[in-house]
Amino acid sequence: MQQSTKIRRLVSLFSRLPGVGEKTAQRYVLHLLTSDPEVARDLGRELGGLHDELRPCARCGNIAEVVPTEEPTVCDICKDPRRDTRLLCVVGRIHDLLAIERTGAMRGRYFVLGRLLSPLEGIGPEELPVPRLVARIADEGVTEVIVATPPSVDGEATALLLKRELAATGVTMTRIASGVPHGGDLEYADPITMGRALSGRQSL
Amino acid sequence: MQQSTKIRRLVSLFSRLPGVGEKTAQRYVLHLLTSDPEVARDLGRELGGLHDELRPCARCGNIAEVVPTEEPTVCDICKDPRRDTRLLCVVGRIHDLLAIERTGAMRGRYFVLGRLLSPLEGIGPEELPVPRLVARIADEGVTEVIVATPPSVDGEATALLLKRELAATGVTMTRIASGVPHGGDLEYADPITMGRALSGRQSL
Structure with missing residues (x-):
C-alpha cells in the first residue's frame, strides 16, 4: 500500500x-x-x-501552569511557602525532579539545569545556566545545594563543574549517593557501581 | 509535585x-x-x-483517504485495476494487511475482519462481518480466499469459522503457512511451532 x-x-x-x-x-x-x-x-x-497553558517556571525550570494574571510564571513548588528555601536540589532534567518528588523526601526547592555537561555532544560549561543558579543561591539565602545529576560520566562532570563554579558562594554542597540499588543483587552489580558502593560506605 | x-x-x-x-x-x-x-x-x-481525512474503505476495511467528490470512500488497493479480483486475502487487522503488502507478494485484494473470534473476550461469530464477506465473494467473482489470520488460538478459531461459513460459496480456501521463521533456530522454536513446521512440511 x-x-x-x-x-x-x-x-x-x-x-x-x-x-x-x-x-x-x-x-x-x-x-x-x-x-x-x-x-x-x-x-x-x-x-x-x-x-500556551504550560511553560517552564521562571525560577527553577520545572513545568508551571500559566496564570494570565501572574507574571512571571512560577511553578507550584516555588510558590509553596512550606518549602525550605535554604535547601536547593539541582537536577539535569524535569524527569529527575519528578522522580525525586515521588519520594516525598525532598523538603527544599529545585533548580533544573535543562542539560548536562557533555563534551561528546559538544555541550560546554557556557551552555549551563550557572550564572542564574549563582544568583538564585544569593537571592534566596540557600545554605545547601544537593547535586542530583545522574551518576553517569556527564552527570559527574556536571557535578564537578558545579562544585568549582559555586565554591565562591560558600554554600554547602552535597551529592546524592550512588551504589547498589534497593533489591539489587551484588552478584550482578557492575564493577563501577560496586566500587562506588564500597567507596561511599557509611558507618553502621 | x-x-x-x-x-x-x-x-x-x-x-x-x-x-x-x-x-x-x-x-x-x-x-x-x-x-x-x-x-x-x-x-x-x-x-x-x-x-475527517481518513476513513475505513467501504469495501475492504483498509484505511482510505476521503475524497469529497467520491462516495463511498474506497482505498487505493480496491481502486487499483491491476489487482486480481479473484484472489481475496482475509486479515484480522489493518496492521496485518500492511505487513502482507510490504512483501509485495500479494496481487489480489483484501478483506479486513476488524476482529478475531475470541470466546475469552466474548467476541462471538455474530460479531464478525461474515455476511459482508460472503456478499463480496459473490459480487467480485472471487475464486480463492487466503485466510491470513494469525497462527494463534483466536486466529485459528476464526479460520475454522470462515471455512465453515464460506463452504457454501464454493470458493477455494487456503491458509498461510505456519512454521519456524526465517533465520530462526530450531533449538529455540517452541513445540507448537516446531510441530506445525513438521505437519506442514512440503515436498523438496
Whole structure:
C-alpha cells in the first residue's frame, strides 16, 4: 500500500517522541484510526494548547501552569511557602525532579539545569545556566545545594563543574549517593557501581 | 509535585495508545513540553483532523483517504485495476494487511475482519462481518480466499469459522503457512511451532 501523506506525516511526528520508531508510530496511528474518533480529537486539542497553558517556571525550570494574571510564571513548588528555601536540589532534567518528588523526601526547592555537561555532544560549561543558579543561591539565602545529576560520566562532570563554579558562594554542597540499588543483587552489580558502593560506605 | 490537570489529562490520553503506560506517557509529555512548540502543535493539528481525512474503505476495511467528490470512500488497493479480483486475502487487522503488502507478494485484494473470534473476550461469530464477506465473494467473482489470520488460538478459531461459513460459496480456501521463521533456530522454536513446521512440511 502506498501510505497516504496524512499517515506518513503523523508517523513522522510520532517518531519524534523519545523511544518511538517508525513501527511504533505506525501502531499508534492505526490504533487511533480504528478507535473512537474522540481519542484522536481530544489528544489533538490538548497537544495544540500544550505550550500556551504550560511553560517552564521562571525560577527553577520545572513545568508551571500559566496564570494570565501572574507574571512571571512560577511553578507550584516555588510558590509553596512550606518549602525550605535554604535547601536547593539541582537536577539535569524535569524527569529527575519528578522522580525525586515521588519520594516525598525532598523538603527544599529545585533548580533544573535543562542539560548536562557533555563534551561528546559538544555541550560546554557556557551552555549551563550557572550564572542564574549563582544568583538564585544569593537571592534566596540557600545554605545547601544537593547535586542530583545522574551518576553517569556527564552527570559527574556536571557535578564537578558545579562544585568549582559555586565554591565562591560558600554554600554547602552535597551529592546524592550512588551504589547498589534497593533489591539489587551484588552478584550482578557492575564493577563501577560496586566500587562506588564500597567507596561511599557509611558507618553502621 | 502535584501535577497540573493539563498534564494529567494528556498523560491519560497518551496512555490509551497501545503499549503506553503512565511512565511512557509522562515521558512523551515532558519531551513535547521541553521541545520546539511546533512539534506539539503539528501533532495536535494532524490528530485533530485524522478522522475527517481518513476513513475505513467501504469495501475492504483498509484505511482510505476521503475524497469529497467520491462516495463511498474506497482505498487505493480496491481502486487499483491491476489487482486480481479473484484472489481475496482475509486479515484480522489493518496492521496485518500492511505487513502482507510490504512483501509485495500479494496481487489480489483484501478483506479486513476488524476482529478475531475470541470466546475469552466474548467476541462471538455474530460479531464478525461474515455476511459482508460472503456478499463480496459473490459480487467480485472471487475464486480463492487466503485466510491470513494469525497462527494463534483466536486466529485459528476464526479460520475454522470462515471455512465453515464460506463452504457454501464454493470458493477455494487456503491458509498461510505456519512454521519456524526465517533465520530462526530450531533449538529455540517452541513445540507448537516446531510441530506445525513438521505437519506442514512440503515436498523438496
